[in-house]
Structure formats: C-alpha cells, structure tokens
Amino acid sequence: LWKEDFKDACRQTTLEINGVHFKNFGAKKCGNGYALKTNEFASDASATTYLIEIKLTNVEVNSKIYLEDPSPEDLYSGRCGDFLCTGLNNVIIKDFDGSFFG
Numbered sequence: 001l002w003k004e005d006f007k008d009a010c011r012q013t014t015l016e017i018n019g020v021h022f023k024n025f026g027a028k029k030c031g032n033g034y035a036l037k038t039n040e041f042a043s044d045a046s047a048t049t050y051l052i053e054i055k056l057t058n059v060e061v062n063s064k065i066y067l068e069d070p071s072p073e074d075l076y077s078g079r080c081g082d083f084l085c086t087g088l089n090n091v092i093i094k095d096f097d098g099s100f101f102g
Contacts, residue, residue: 013047017054026060034066035059036093043074043085048092054099064100067091 022035035056038046056064070088077085095101 015047016050018052021055022059023057025063036065038068040068042087044080045087046091051095051100
C-alpha cells in the first residue's frame with residue numbers, strides 16, 4: 001500500500017501467515033531448511049510479518065527463521081535513494097498468539 005504522507009512516499013506492507021503447519025525443519029532434515037527466511041533481494045525493506053495459529057511439528061529452534069545478512073555492496077548501492085539499504089537489518093515479525101516463537 002502506497003500513500004502520500006507529508007509529500008514523501010511511505011510504504012506500508014504486511015504479510016499475514018495464518019493457520020500454516022511447518023513440519024520437519026532442521027539441520028538433519030532437508031539440508032538446513034528454515035520455516036521462514038528473509039528475502040535476500042529485499043535490501044530496501046521487508047514486510048511486517050504477522051504469525052497467527054502456526055503449528056510446528058519436528059522443527060528445531062535454530063531452524064524456525066533465518067535472517068539474511070545485508071551485503072556490503074547493497075548498503076551503499078544507491079538503489080535506496082539518499083539512505084543506506086538496510087532493509088535486511090530491519091525486520092518486524094509479530095507472533096500474535098505465541099504459536100511460533102513460544
């Protein structure tokens with residue numbers, strides 16, 4: 001959703017994951033898979049993610065989520081206007097009912 005606010009564009013994006021069952025994520029399963037992973041190409045911003053009624057079966061704690069590190073080249077690429085491309089450092093995930101993070 002784009003809106004004009006004080007004459008500057010303001011992007012407000014959300015991703016709702018509701019009622020999803022994640023099964024068999026871990027180091028010994030499917031080569032270090034993760035239930036959730038940030039988009040490595042989203043150097044400018046990431047959507048706020050809402051988790052609701054998530055079911056986890058055989059998911060290791062360290063395999064719940066993987067946050068990509070921003071590449072140094074992307075930080076100063078100029079693709080984000082007059083500011084650094086730090087979108088991968090600014091991730092908001094809200095677990096509404098504690099079903100994902102506990």
